[in-house]
Amino acid sequence: MAACSDADGVPGGQGAWNTHRLSANRAERQRNSMSDDIAVGIDLGTSYSCVAAMLDGAPQVIPNEWGEHTHASVVSFLPEGTVLVGNSAKKSIITNAQDTVYSAKRLIGRFFFSDEVKKAQAVMPYKIVEGPNNSVRIGIGDRVLAIPEISAFVLKEMKAVAETALGREVRKAVVTCPAYFNDNQRQATRDAGRIAGLEVLRIINEPTAAALAYGFGKDIHQKICVYDLGGGTFDVSILEIGKDVFEVLATAGDTYLGGDDFDDRIMSWLAEGFLKAHQIDLRQNKFCLQMLKEASEKAKIDVGRDGTARILVPGICQTPEGEVLELTETLGADQFNRMVMDLVQRTFKVCDEALQSARFTASDIDAVILVGGPTRLPVIRNSVRHYFQREPMTGIDPDQVVALGASIQASALLNAGAAVSGQGSYLLDVTPLTLRVGTVGGFTERIIDRNTPIPIEKSKTFTTSRDGQERVKIRVYQGESNRADECEMLGEFEFAGFRIGYRGEVQIQVTFEIDPDGIVNVSATDLESGQRAATTISLSSGLSEQDIRTAIDKNAEVALAGHSGSPSP
Amino acid sequence: MDVDFIMEIEQRAAALDGLDYFEVLRLPQTAGADEVKAAYYRESRACHPDRFAALPSPQLRELIARIYRRVNEAYTVLRDDAKRPRYLADVTGPDRAKKLRFTEVEETAVKDEQKKKLEEQFGQTPNGRKLYASALKDVEARRWDAAERALKTALMYEPANQKFRELMALVEKSKPKADPYKIR
Numbered sequence: 001m002a003a004c005s006d007a008d009g010v011p012g013g014q015g016a017w018n019t020h021r022l023s024a025n026r027a028e029r030q031r032n033s034m035s036d037d038i039a040v041g042i043d044l045g046t047s048y049s050c051v052a053a054m055l056d057g058a059p060q061v062i063p064n065e066w067g068e069h070t071h072a073s074v075v076s077f078l079p080e081g082t083v084l085v086g087n088s089a090k091k092s093i094i095t096n097a098q099d100t101v102y103s104a105k106r107l108i109g110r111f112f113f114s115d116e117v118k119k120a121q122a123v124m125p126y127k128i129v130e131g132p133n134n135s136v137r138i139g140i141g142d143r144v145l146a147i148p149e150i151s152a153f154v155l156k157e158m159k160a161v162a163e164t165a166l167g168r169e170v171r172k173a174v175v176t177c178p179a180y181f182n183d184n185q186r187q188a189t190r191d192a193g194r195i196a197g198l199e200v201l202r203i204i205n206e207p208t209a210a211a212l213a214y215g216f217g218k219d220i221h222q223k224i225c226v227y228d229l230g231g232g233t234f235d236v237s238i239l240e241i242g243k244d245v246f247e248v249l250a251t252a253g254d255t256y257l258g259g260d261d262f263d264d265r266i267m268s269w270l271a272e273g274f275l276k277a278h279q280i281d282l283r284q285n286k287f288c289l290q291m292l293k294e295a296s297e298k299a300k301i302d303v304g305r306d307g308t309a310r311i312l313v314p315g316i317c318q319t320p321e322g323e324v325l326e327l328t329e330t331l332g333a334d335q336f337n338r339m340v341m342d343l344v345q346r347t348f349k350v351c352d353e354a355l356q357s358a359r360f361t362a363s364d365i366d367a368v369i370l371v372g373g374p375t376r377l378p379v380i381r382n383s384v385r386h387y388f389q390r391e392p393m394t395g396i397d398p399d400q401v402v403a404l405g406a407s408i409q410a411s412a413l414l415n416a417g418a419a420v421s422g423q424g425s426y427l428l429d430v431t432p433l434t435l436r437v438g439t440v441g442g443f444t445e446r447i448i449d450r451n452t453p454i455p456i457e458k459s460k461t462f463t464t465s466r467d468g469q470e471r472v473k474i475r476v477y478q479g480e481s482n483r484a485d486e487c488e489m490l491g492e493f494e495f496a497g498f499r500i501g502y503r504g505e506v507q508i509q510v511t512f513e514i515d516p517d518g519i520v521n522v523s524a525t526d527l528e529s530g531q532r533a534a535t536t537i538s539l540s541s542g543l544s545e546q547d548i549r550t551a552i553d554k555n556a557e558v559a560l561a562g563h564s565g566s567p568s569p
Numbered sequence: 570m571d572v573d574f575i576m577e578i579e580q581r582a583a584a585l586d587g588l589d590y591f592e593v594l595r596l597p598q599t600a601g602a603d604e605v606k607a608a609y610y611r612e613s614r615a616c617h618p619d620r621f622a623a624l625p626s627p628q629l630r631e632l633i634a635r636i637y638r639r640v641n642e643a644y645t646v647l648r649d650d651a652k653r654p655r656y657l658a659d660v661t662g663p664d665r666a667k668k669l670r671f672t673e674v675e676e677t678a679v680k681d682e683q684k685k686k687l688e689e690q691f692g693q694t695p696n697g698r699k700l701y702a703s704a705l706k707d708v709e710a711r712r713w714d715a716a717e718r719a720l721k722t723a724l725m726y727e728p729a730n731q732k733f734r735e736l737m738a739l740v741e742k743s744k745p746k747a748d749p750y751k752i753r
Contacts, residue, residue, distance in 0.1 A: 201622065202619070202622070242610055244614070245610045245613055245614065247610075409619075412619065413619060413622040413623065414622075414623060415623060424619075424620065426613050426614060426617045426619060426620070427619065428613055428617075452641075452645055453641040453644060453645065454641065455618065455634060455637060455638045455641065456638055456641045456642060456645070457638050457642070458642075458673075459672070459673075460673055461673075513638070515634075516618055516619065516634075
């Protein structure tokens with residue numbers, strides 16, 4: 001199989017690394033893919049995504065035809081009905097703002113009434129509308145799409161990138177998600193994979209994937225900390241690596257904290273400055289806001305790399321008199337550090353929490369792995385060094401390490417031979433949030449504590465409260481508060497089909513299971529008869545089986561722009 | 570996949586409900602924390618579902634998943650310093666057959682026990698505990714008046730609390746006798 005690490009010098013059009021593959025006839029390729037199946041690892045990020053595969057025994061990132069290793073998680077719906085995804089779609093945020101969706105991961109698996117969705121509605125140029133059961137939908141022209149459908153286009157692009165480079169069909173994948181994602185968000189991520197036409201072998205946590213990429217095949221015995229600051233989420237995982245076993249001891253996170261928030265700080269500063277100078281608030285206009293956002297992101301990267309950033313946006317807006325104004329500013333490192341210091345501090349609160357759960361102190365940690373683009377910023381590196389009193393590892397590219405880890409896991413899950421010989425690595429992950437059931441008066445009761453290793457199951461017995469009761473309803477939550485309204489609701493489960501009796505006489509044993517993907521399954525049996533009760537789920541924001549099937553068909557109909565012959569702009 | 574292996578999995582899954590957590594992890598009841606972890610790693614290497622993800626038979630995969638869920642369950646209880654003694658007492662006691670799994674009943678019992686211990690140490694009422702804690706801080710900083718005030722109020726909430734009384738006695742003894750506010 002062709003390795004594809006050196007793609008940077010490849011001219012446009014069909015990549016040079018797969019030409020010898022293309023010469024092989026179709027039937028032979030078909031046979032090949034039957035004999036040695038392939039599965040890729042996909043890091044589905046808030047701002048950027050990345051795809052990798054095990055090639056010749058080593059994990060490698062697969063670049064696209066332009067030699068790009070990471071691809072903006074931006075989906076732009078073009079007028080002719082095709083969909084453009086990736087770095088070229090990112091340019092459309094300004095020119096085709098209404099129909100270009102970015103940062104969809106911030107909305108995945110969330111309820112319409114959540115703060116994150118409200119915030120997104122205020123700043124995003126695309127239309128966010130309410131779907132059934134308080135779910136979130138995106139309006140594109142006269143079409144309405146669920147968030148997993150948007151993410152599915154990103155995954156479809158990753159699949160296409162891999163297929164072009166490898167010259168064969170890719171149908172199986174391991175997809176990563178933030179460790180602190182709740183059940184709704186994990187389900188939605190898995191649905192996105194299915195809609196994109198992928199068999200999702202496993203959902204694994206981003207920090208765990210990074211740890212696997214770090215320790216795979218190294219025979220190390222260490223306690224490590226993965227500090228994962230992505231575009232929209234922050235995760236910390238504490239792991240103990242014992243040769244081929246990767247045991248997650250604790251995980252903590254903040255799904256509302258990421259590199260985007262650093263951009264926001266620069267944005268507010270620029271907008272305030274502009275308001276003072278010209279009495280025009282750039283944030284009032286979504287078009288200006290996009291230019292401002294782009295300039296802020298660039299400034300953040302520049303200030304991190306060069307210590308100072310010169311910001312220049314010509315023609316950002318017009319005065320009522322018709323005078324065209326430009327935005328010029330200079331941002332120094334000290335000033336930037338002051339702007340974001342509280343955000344950086346927040347990440348260490350999360351580190352404290354994770355270390356405490358693992359019953360460690362910072363000095364117990366043997367290695368710190370940095371993951372995510374924002375960890376390139378000197379302010380983060382210095383703070384991490386100060387907090388852990390050690391130099392963070394910089395060996396692996398923080399943008400690619402997650403995808404590399406996912407590809408290792410993907411190849412292990414595919415390989416039945418490894419099972420027999422006992423080779424491979426074992427990820428022992430935990431559930432990040434406490435699983436709870438609703439009780440009377442808006443309170444909840446714990447079922448499975450956070451940081452419990454998964455897969456796991458736990459049972460609880462419920463009884464009927466009225467004579468002749470036919471149904472029992474329970475609401476399942478995830479969160480750290482004993483108040484239901486401060487937790488995330490996963491859904492309402494209704495059990496029926498058990499024996500009818502006087503109140504308190506019928507006992508129903510409800511089993512809560514968290515599977516290796518971190519997804520919660522609930523089932524119930526009548527304790528006396530041992531009969532399984534029928535279960536229906538309602539009030540869940542997720543997609544139904546029928547919705548997913550329709551979405552799979554719809555997704556398959558839409559072509560990706562820039563692939564299969566049609567040149568990318 | 571050979572027949573021996575399938576037989577072994579089926580036997581283990583069938584026997585699961587008759588095993589205690591020590592037997593699930595194949596450990597002696599005297600095993601220390603390190604041994605528990607080593608056993609957990611050993612069993613994870615042997616029956617982690619990822620290892621068998623490529624098996625064609627979903628029934629067999631479910632059996633393996635069932636075994637591994639129990640391995641995790643055993644590990645969470647045996648590694649926990651609060652839960653393990655209680656569990657050990659349960660499975661060595663007369664009700665062993667009913668107590669093989671650590672259920673919500675035992676969990677609540679352990680929680681109550683811990684709460685009781687905490688209460689004995691720091692008071693039974695939230696306000697009493699808060700005041701006692703602040704009094705302890707005041708004593709450490711030698712702010713005797715503040716400590717006395719806090720303890721007096723704490724004793725209003727829990728007049729019978731022995732700990733509070735002991736600390737009060739200490740404060741009264743240590744307090745400087747002369748009253749600085751007295752007009753001579």
